[in-house]
Amino acid sequence: MKVYADHAATTQLDIDAFEAMKPFLLNDFGNASQPYSFARTAKAALKSARATIASCINADPEEIYFTSGGTESDNWAIKSTALIYGDNRATITSQIEHHAVLHACHAVERMGFPVAYLPVDSQGVVQSDTLSEYLSDSTKLVSIMFANNEIGTIQPIKELCEMAHSKGALFHTDAVQAVGHIPIDVKELNVDMLSASAHKFNGPKGIGFLYIKKGTNMVSYADGGAQEFGMRAGTENVASIVAMAVALEKNCKRMDSVNTHLVKLEHRLIASLQDAGLDFIRNGSNNKIPGNISLSFRGSEGEMLLHRLDLMGISVSTGSACDSENTQLSHVPEEYAKGTIRISLGYENTEEEITHIAASLMKILKH
Ligand code: PLP
Secondary structure, eight states, X not given: OOEEOBTTTOOOOOHHHHHHHHHHHHTOOOOTTOOSGXXXXXXXXXXXXXXXXXXXXXXXXXXXXXXXXXXXXXXXHHHHHHHHTOSSOEEEEETTOOHHHHHHHHHHHXXXXXXXXXXXXXXXOOOHHHHHHHOOTTEEEEEOOSBOTTTOBBOOHHHHHHHHHHTTOEEEEEOTTTTTTSOOOHHHHTOSEXXXXXXXXXXXXXXXXXXXXXXXXXXXXBOSSSHHHHTBOXXXXXXXHHHHHHHHHHHHHTHHHHHHHHHHHHHHHHHHHHHTTOOEEEOSOSSBOTTEEEEEETTOOHHHHHHHHHHTTEEOBOOOSBOTTSOBOTTSOHHHHTTEEEEEOOTTOOHHHHHHHHHHHHHHHHO
């Protein structure tokens, strides 16, 4: 039996999203920027996709900027803010961000601008008290991920955003693990920028978007043509953009039923491992992305577990109870931390597959 349980890494392209791409690859391949009638279908599809995506996160269509994915969106948000306020004001982020944010912040430091990296609590949550210690009138940007890719923990974005605004700073969130999985309302959250990536919600790879709140001052990501309101030049990837909109809309519509299914599978897996008497810790807070299960097995090795599970037809990730810079989260005792794997489930996973994962782990760990 083959079991794919690494949905936080990427997801399967939705069949309707795939079908929606085809006409724009084969027949309606016109360049959406051209004025003649043959390009109108592509242009109209772009407009409609932008509106669909905007409605899924309660944004306005003109606030959605198509990018090549989460990495580009994160880099744009962070570097643009550093450059636009070309002063010595600081960027604040957390220690457990994805490399797309951390490495963009390192680049900002190399440009000569200061960056602070907030520690998180024992459950991987950025505490508002911690942010308030670091925040000052000279903060220009706070960038905190919506949900962590390794342990699934959801951050108190609204509260953190309010704090940043109270000091006059902008707020960006890397919502790559959250968009299409939990409800997101950018107006209610009041974030200034939000990054998303289609391949995490059953869309194609290499496409995503950056939400930029109306009125936010930005440096263009790429200069050239007038695409993306003159802020990100380059001929649009119409087929992928259309597919991203189909996938996001579909995921948002089925979110409640999918999440009920995922939580049920999670409980089943944890109960089976506990019943088998395996010695493990589940990482993260209770407020998590459904389906993201980070487990640390005592006295084991994550790499070994990944490869043994692979031999049994199961794809999972290591995801090391560590932050993205390989700094071990302080709460995970040494004897557990090395034996960490991330099992991330999707709507296609079945109870039978969970039984197979649990049985395989028992076989490996009891051996
Ligand atoms: N941010 C987070 C939290 C992610 O999980 C990922 C992908 O793993 C990215 C950013 C990068 O997204 P992309 O693969 O679209 O560049």
